[in-house]
Amino acid sequence: MQLVNGKKHLLGIAGMSQALVLNLLDNALELADVSDREIKKVPSLRGKTIINLFLEPSTRTRSSFEIAAKRLSADTINVGASDSSVLKGESLLDMAWTLQAMRPDVIVVRHKNSGSAQFLAQHLKQSSIVNAGDGMHEHPTQALLDALSLKQYYIERPQGITGLKVAIVGDIVHSRVARSNILLHQILGNQITLVAPPTLLPDDFALSYPGVQISNNLGEGLQDADVVIVLRMQLEREAGGFVPSLQEYSREFCVSEKILNLVAPNSVILHPGPINRGLEISGEVADGERSLIARQVTNGIAVRMAVLFELTTGQNVIADEDRGNG
Ligand code: NCD
Secondary structure (H helix, E strand, C coil), X not given: CEEECCEEEECCCCCCCHHHHHHHHHHHHXXXXXXXXXXXXXXXXXXXXXXXXXXXXXXXXXXXXXXXXXXXXXXXXXXXXXXXXXXXXCCHHHHHHHHXXXXXXXXXXXECCCCHHHHHHHHCCCCEEEEEEECCCECHHHHHHHHHHHHHHCCCCCCCCCCCEEEEECCCCXXXXXXHHHHHHHHHCCEEEEECCHHHCCHHHHHXXXXXXXXXXXXXXXXXXXXXXXXCCCHHHCHXXXXXXXXXXXXXXXXXXXXXXXXXXXXXXXXXXXXXXXXXECHHHHCCCCECHHHHHHHHHHHHHHHHXXXXXXXXXXXXXXXXXX
């Protein structure tokens, strides 16, 4: 979480402390329980207004933010590219100013340009901004929900989710999920290996993340991994032009049960979705026992509840007496 002009925002994982990350995950774990109740609602954010401004396609992130706000009793509206004044040529800032004039407490923004969330935080003085994915830069709530899924999976492990061997595989260069996850696992003190063909993982990329290992070979890169984060080929960002052919890519980099059984038999698999079945991940792995993909989607709600709660109240969920009176 970042302070800009005295207002709190979630713009990225960069700059977050380990204590803050762990606290958000604890709060999210606590709030996850709301979604298991018969009445899935608590009054914590009654009277708060949240605008979801999604100017890039999204299924799970947008619905997850909307459900999270509703489960906390906030009022929420969605603005998408096709129903916004972007089509009339309005700039992002003009649109955001207009929305801010309606006094929302939080504006959640997804935009194709890197840095757009930071830009809004600098210019809007009255609303907190949540980055729901800005270009190829960051997607902080995705990394947090990935970590929550691991926290639940490793609940019995004495060291929790530190000291893990994490492999991130696929279209690294175009991925905001990779960048946020690298930063998060560095904060947690995990060992990170990035696995991709050289065109999707340039040398200078790795230089920005000291201590991170790189491998251009799937079997080698996945060796003894505890956690494998598989990334979608970002075909809308022309990822197809970075490999000789998609068939070639899948032959060498598709994460299959066969390779996992061979080199990382105890690993669990994460994928942010949407998946390209058979391209970066086999159907067998995506639907199999080691996959946490469905859990990631469920956990998206709890993490976003924790983030919205933190930004609008600044209190600790666990100490909030309102909880449970919904
Ligand atoms: C990710 C995104 O949009 O960055 N998806 C998501 O938020 N669930 C990853 C992707 O689209 O590949």
